[in-house]
Amino acid sequence: MGRNTRKRRTPLATKAIAASAALALGGGGLIWANFYASAHESHHQTWGGNQTKAATAQVATISCPDVQQKLTNVPNAARQGVARELANLDRQITEAYNRLASTRDAQAKDPSFVQNSIVGPLKEKRAATIDRIRIDIQRVGGSFDNAIKQLAACTTQTADRTTAGGNSGGQQQNNGGEQQGGQQQGGQQGGQQQGNNGGQAGDGPSAADFVDITKVAPNVLAKPNKTPNASTGSFTTRCGVNANQNHNSDNVIVAPGVTNGAHHVHDYVGNQKVNAFSSNQTFLQGGSSCQNRNDLSAYYWPVIREQDGTQEKDANADGGGKDLNVGKILVAQQAQIKYVGSPASKVVAMPQFLRIITGDAKAFTNGTANANAHWSCTGFENKVQLTDKYPICPSGSKVVRTFAFQSCWDGQNIDSANHRTHVAFADPASGVCPNGFKAIPQLTMRLVYNVPQPVIQADGTVKNAYAVDGFPEQLHKPITDHDDFISVTTGGLANKIANCINNGQNCA
Template sequence: MGRNTRKRRTPLATKAIAASAALALGGGGLIWANFYASAHESNNQTWGGNQTKAATAQVATISCPDVQQKLTSVPYRARQGVATELANLDRQVTEAYNRLASTRDAQAKDPSFVQNAIVGPLKEKRSATIDRIRIDIQRVGGTFNSALSQLAACTTQAANQTTAGGNNGGQQQNTGGQQQNNGGQQQGNTGQQGNAGQNIGGQAGNGPVAADFVDITKVAPNVQGKPRRQQSASTGTFTTRCGVNANKNHNTDNVIVAPGVTNGAHHLHDYVGNQKVNAFSSNQTFLQGGTSCQNRNDLSAYYWPVVRVQDGSQDFDQNADGGGKEGNVGKILTPVQAQIKYVGSPASKVVAMPQFLRIITGDAKTTTNGLANANAHWSCTGFENKVQLTQQYPICPQGSNVVRTFAFQSCWDGQNIDSANHRTHVAFADPASGVCPNGFKAIPQLTMRLVYQINPPTIQNGQVKNAYAVDGFPEQLHKPATDHDDFISVTTGGLANRIANCVNNGQNCA
C-alpha cells in the first residue's frame, strides 16, 4: 500500500523474492524470511466441491492501481470522506470482478466484451470516485496530486501474470508499474476466452490453484540469519496471551483502512484482544471494549484474515458479503495456537508504543500490486527455521501443522499514530543491521505466530484437492502473498512502558 522509499524492500529482499520463484521450480537459492525485513459461474468446466484446477491463460482477474498507496498526505478533516471513497473503489473492483467471473460464456463469444462491458465502465466509476477524493481534500485546504487522476484505468491479468505460484518470478517486482502500460494487452487477453470459458480454480472459482502450493520437504532451506546484536541491543521479549478466537469474534470490516464502512475489508477477520472492533469503533470504544487477553490491561486489537479449507463445505457466511458472495468459501479454521510476542531491536533500545498506534503489515492486494509490500510467512512446524514461503502455501508432511508468521514494522516516526496510506508513519529496520531509518525510533516489534491443523492438500494431474487459502478481496485470487495482519495498540495501567522496559532489560516477560 505504501510507496515511500524508506520501506521499500532492500536489494537483498528483492533478490530473495525472485529466488522463491526458482525454488518453486526446483531451483536453489535463498528467499527473504527475516523478521527484521519486512492483504461464479456454472458451465461445462466449472470446478467445485473439493478440487481446484491449474489456471490457463484466460483473463484471470482485474488489475487496478491502488490509489491508497499514493495518498501520502490527507488533511485530518478530509480523512473520513477519503476513506469512504477509497472503500467505494474497492467495492467497484469487487463488483467488476464478480461480473468478470459470471460472464465467461459472453467473453468467449465476444473478444471485446471485457473491455466494453466491464473495464470501460469501471474506469468511469473510478474516475468519478477519484474526483470526489480530490474535492474532499481541496475543500479543507489540502493539496491534491493531479497524477492520481491517471489511476482510474484498470487492466486485465491473465493467470500467468499474477503472483501465482512461482511462475513469473522476474515479473513480480514490476507488476505495479505494468498496470498503467499494458492496456494494449486487453484485447489479446480477452481474445483467449474461447479456450478458457471457465473459473480460475477454487471452490468459488477464484483460486487457489495448484501452482499456489508446494511440498515443503522439497524446498531448499532459505531462512536468513538475523542481524548481529550490537552492544546497545534490546534483547528481551514480552508475550501476551489472548487466545485463538475460539469464541468466533468475526467481521468483514476494517476500521483502520475503511472506518465507518460496513464490509470494508471484503473478507472475514479473526479478532483477539479487544472485543469491540468493527468499522464504527473509535479510540474511546476501544478503551471500553474488553479483551480476550489474560493481561486485562492489554486492550489492543489483533486481527487477521481467516484461513479456510476448501473441501466442499460451507460456513455461516456462505451467502454473506465478505464471505461466499465474494468468493471466500469453505470451512473457517480456528488456529490451534496464536502466539503474540513483542521483541526488541538488535541495534538499540526501544521506546514504548504510543497509545492507539495503528500498523498494517503485508499487502492484501499483491496479486495486482506486486510484491513490494508483501510480508507473508508460511511454513510448517519442524521447518520454521529452515523454510519460509511468501508466494506459496506449504503442503506439510503428516504430523506437521501449517504456520503463519508475521513480523510487524518495528520503527516509528515518533509523531503519528497513523498515516494517509497507513504505512509511512512506520518502517522496517534495515535487514542487515537492524537499524531504523533516519528520523525513526525503534519500538517493540510485534510478532505473531498462528498454527493450524490442516489435512495436507494433494495435487494430481494439475488439480489440488482439499486446498486451503487465506481470505481476501475476490479479485486477488486467494494468493498466499496477499496475507496480512492488522494491529491497534491500546493499553492501560502503564502496560506499554512495562513492555518496553522488559524488552530493554533483556527479560522474558509474560
C-alpha cells in the first residue's frame, strides 16, 4: 500500500541503523515504532555477516506505481467497481512477476526480452484498467485526476543485493523459477548462482534479509512525556492464536468481492466470518474467537512460513504456492491484543466498523512512507526493533512481530478511498494528533513465534529461512509486514474500552 498524503514521517538522523526507531508503550514489552529508514537505506545498507551479491545485474522484480494511494476521492457508488479494478492491477503484476521468474533462459539470451515481453504488455494492460477506473468514477459524477494515467508504466529492479541459493531444505534451489512437486518450473540451476533472490520458490528471502539481532545497536527511543490529560489505561482482549487455522487469501478492506484479493494468506482471530464477501451485517453474525463475546472485531495479518523445503497443504492454491508463498505456515505461540491510550489526551470510542490498515504490503516497491513493520526477539524488544531485516534470535529467544496501529481518527469516516486518510499517526515526539483528528484507543499487537534459527551458510544460502507472506513481486521482504483491523463490537464494548483507558485502569 502506498503513501499517506496527510503525514510523512521524519527520516532517522543516522544511517547506521536501517531498523526502526521505536517507542515503548507499557505492558509486557509491547512497543510501537515509528521507523524512518529510507528506501535507499533499505536496499543498500550493509550489515555484518555473510552476504554475497548476485553475479549479474539480472532483473529481480517489477516495480509498479501504487494507483490505489492516489485515489483519495472516490464516490461511494464507484468504490466496489474501483476495488475490482485495483485487484485486477494486483493480479496483472503477479502474472507479470511469475512470467519474469519463469523465463530466465529467454532473458539471458535476449536483453530486450523483459521490456518487450513482460513490462511493455503490462503497461498496456494497466493503462486499460486505469481507464476503466476513470469510467467507474466519472459515471457516478466523480472527478478523475488524469495524472493517474501516468502510473501505467512499471519499472524493473535488479538483483544487486540478492544472494545465491535459498537452500533451506537440503536441496539446491532454482534461480527465480518456481518449484512445485519437486519439478523445477523455469529458471537456471541454483549452482550457477546468477540473479537468485533466494527462498525455496526463488523469490526470497535472501541472506541479506536476515541479521543477527545481537549485533544491532540499540535503537528504541524513550516514549513521550505524559500530559496531565493523558489516557493511561489499557484494555486487553484475548482472542487466541488462530489454532483452528482460519485462513484465506482475501482482503475485504482493500478488495471486497474479490477472491484471492491479497495474493497471500492471512491468520484471522476475533471475527470468524471474514472473507472477500463479508459485510457489516455478516460481521455482526460472525461469532468470535475472543473470550469477550462482545468483541466481534476482525484482527488479521499475513502468516509466517518456515521455508524448510516441504510443501504446505496450499502449495497448489491461490495465496499459497500459486502466488509463490511456500513452506509450512507457523502459528504464533502467543498473540497479545491490547488497546492503549494517548500520552497527550483522552480518547474517544472507536466507531462501529472502523477499518484500519497499518503497514504496507508493497513497501519494498512503494517505499517506506506507509511501512510500519517491527521485528525483534524476546529479550530484545525494548532495545532493538527492525523494519527491513528478519532477526536471527539467540538460543532461547523467540521471534516477535509487533504492530501499533494509527491512533488518530478524522471523526467522520470509517474508511477512505485509499484506506489511509481517515486515520493518522500521532506525532512521535508529543503524541498529539494532527489538526482535525481525534485520539482513539491505539490497537497494538504482539505475536511471538517459535522459529528455527536461520543460519547464513558459507555459500550464501540460508538454512532455516522464514518469511512473511506477501505479493510475489515484493520478494518476501520483512519491510512489507502489515496488519488489518475492522472494529466490530456489541454491548457497549467500544465505550467500555475508551472509559477504561481514560480512567487509567488496566482491563481485560
